[in-house]
Amino acid sequence: MSERRSRKDAARNREAVLAAADALFARCESPADITMADVAAAAGVGKGTLFRAFDDRAGLLRALYEARLEPIREAVEAGPPPLGPATPPRDRVVAVLDALLCFKLDNRRLVLALEEGGSPSPYRAEHYERWHSMLRAVLEQIPALTDSDFTAHALLAATRADLVEHLAGEKRVPPERMRAQLANYVARVLASGPPQDPARLSAE
Amino acid sequence: MSERRSRKDAARNREAVLAAADALFARCESPADITMADVAAAAGVGKGTLFRAFDDRAGLLRALYEARLEPIREAVEAGPPPLGPATPPRDRVVAVLDALLCFKLDNRRLVLALEEGGSPSPYRAEHYERWHSMLRAVLEQIPALTDSDFTAHALLAATRADLVEHLAGEKRVPPERMRAQLANYVARVLASGPPQDPARLSAE
DNA sequence: GTAGAAGCGGACCCGGAGTCCGCATTCTAA
DNA sequence: TTAGAATGCGGACTCCGGGTCCGCTTCTAC
Incomplete structure (x- = not known):
C-alpha cells in the first residue's frame, strides 16, 4: 500500500547531491558559476542521476x-x-x-x-x-x-x-x-x- | 579633436536594432524567448553588427x-x-x-x-x-x-x-x-x- | 538464485551567446 | 573624382551549459 519507497542508493545519492550543492553554493562567487555538471561531479554522481532526482x-x-x-x-x-x-x-x-x-x-x-x-x-x-x-x-x-x-x-x-x-x-x-x-x-x-x-x- | 563621429550606416543600424528590439520585447510572451539572433534578423542586420553596437x-x-x-x-x-x-x-x-x-x-x-x-x-x-x-x-x-x-x-x-x-x-x-x-x-x-x-x- | 524494476552515468544533443575575418561601405585627402 | 584607409558588415563558427538517452549495474521481491 505504501507508495513505493525509493531504493537506498537513490536516497543516498540524493543526499550526496544536496550536500554537495549546498557546499558549492555556499562557497561560490556567484551562483551562475556553478553548473549542473559541477554539482554532479562534486557529489560523485553522473548528470543523469542528478536530473533524475531533481528534474532540472x-x-x-x-x-x-x-x-x-x-x-x-x-x-x-x-x-x-x-x-x-x-x-x-x-x-x-x-x-x-x-x-x-x-x-x-x-x-x-x-x-x-x-x-x-x-x-x-x-x-x-x-x-x-x-x-x-x-x-x-x-x-x-x-x-x-x-x-x-x-x-x-x-x-x-x-x-x-x-x-x-x-x-x-x-x-x-x-x-x-x-x-x-x-x-x-x-x-x-x-x-x-x-x-x-x-x-x-x-x-x- | 572631436571624438570620431560614427559612420552613418552604423547610426542607422543602431536605430534599426533599437526599434526592432523594442517591438520584439513588447510583443513577446517572455523576454527569454527573444534571442539576439531574433533581434538581429528583425532589424535586418547581422549578429556581428548587433554585438559591435551594444557589446552584449x-x-x-x-x-x-x-x-x-x-x-x-x-x-x-x-x-x-x-x-x-x-x-x-x-x-x-x-x-x-x-x-x-x-x-x-x-x-x-x-x-x-x-x-x-x-x-x-x-x-x-x-x-x-x-x-x-x-x-x-x-x-x-x-x-x-x-x-x-x-x-x-x-x-x-x-x-x-x-x-x-x-x-x-x-x-x-x-x-x-x-x-x-x-x-x-x-x-x-x-x-x-x-x-x-x-x-x-x-x-x- | 533469479527476474526485472529501479537507478546509474557519461556521451551526446540542442540552442543561444558571443567571436572572427573576408568583403563592402563610407570617409578623407589630394 | 578617385585611391586608399578606416570603419563597419554579416553570418558561419566556436564555446558552453542545460537537459536527454540508453546500455549497463545494482538493488529488491520472490
Whole structure:
C-alpha cells in the first residue's frame, strides 16, 4: 500500500547531491558559476542521476531552499511566540520578516541562486504564495490597515535576496544593522497610528 | 579633436536594432524567448553588427531601458512639480514612485528583461544607484524619518519589475488600483507620526 | 538464485551567446 | 573624382551549459 519507497542508493545519492550543492553554493562567487555538471561531479554522481532526482536546475534549487526553510516555516505556522500564531499581529509581522531576513543573510548565495536563476519569476514559485498569503492573513488582523495584499507583497519585496545580497555583500552593511533597519521600516509601515488626516502628507 | 563621429550606416543600424528590439520585447510572451539572433534578423542586420553596437545582451537591454526612461529622469531632476525638485518631499516621493510604477506598467516586458536577465544583479546597474541616491536625498528632507538609505531601497523594491508583472499580468490587478495601493503604501511609510517607538526596535 | 524494476552515468544533443575575418561601405585627402 | 584607409558588415563558427538517452549495474521481491 505504501507508495513505493525509493531504493537506498537513490536516497543516498540524493543526499550526496544536496550536500554537495549546498557546499558549492555556499562557497561560490556567484551562483551562475556553478553548473549542473559541477554539482554532479562534486557529489560523485553522473548528470543523469542528478536530473533524475531533481528534474532540472530549478528543482534542485527549490529542494535545497525548502529543506533549509522548513524549520522556519514550522515555527511560523505552529511554533511559540514571537513567530507562532499566538503572537499579536504587529509583533508577528516584524518577527516573521526578521526571520526571513536572517535566513537570507545566512543562506545568501543559495537564495540568490533560487530567486534569480531558479525560475522565470520568483513570484510563480508556490512557496512565495505561501509566505505571501500567510503574511496577508496576519496583516488583516491589524485594524486600520488596508490593502493587506499589496502590503504583504511590498514588505516581502524589502527582503528580496538580491537586495539583501547587495547590502550585505557589496555595501558591507552589518547584519545587525540591517535587521534593525528592516524592523524599523516594518514598524513604520504598521504604525499607522490613529487615522491621521491626510493633509499632513503635504505639510512639512 | 572631436571624438570620431560614427559612420552613418552604423547610426542607422543602431536605430534599426533599437526599434526592432523594442517591438520584439513588447510583443513577446517572455523576454527569454527573444534571442539576439531574433533581434538581429528583425532589424535586418547581422549578429556581428548587433554585438559591435551594444557589446552584449545586457548592453542592448540597458540602452533600450535608458532611452525609454530618460524623459522621466529629466522630469524628476529638473522638471516642474509634482516630479521636479520644487515639490515638497513627501509628495515628490509619492510622485516619483508612481512615475516609476507607471513606467514599468507601460514597459513591462522590457523592464522585466533587464531586471531579470540583464545583469547578475539589478542593484549593480548604475542607473539603480542613481534612482536610489536621488530618492534617498529626498527622503532625507523629511524630518523624523530615519534610515533613509534603507527606506529608499525598500520603497524601490516595492516597484520591482517582476512584482509589477506578477500583479498586473498574473493577478490581473488593474493599473489604477495598483497605483492607488502603492501611493497608499508609500504614504503610510512616510506618515510616521511622532516616533511612538516601541522598546523592541532595539538591536544594532 | 533469479527476474526485472529501479537507478546509474557519461556521451551526446540542442540552442543561444558571443567571436572572427573576408568583403563592402563610407570617409578623407589630394 | 578617385585611391586608399578606416570603419563597419554579416553570418558561419566556436564555446558552453542545460537537459536527454540508453546500455549497463545494482538493488529488491520472490
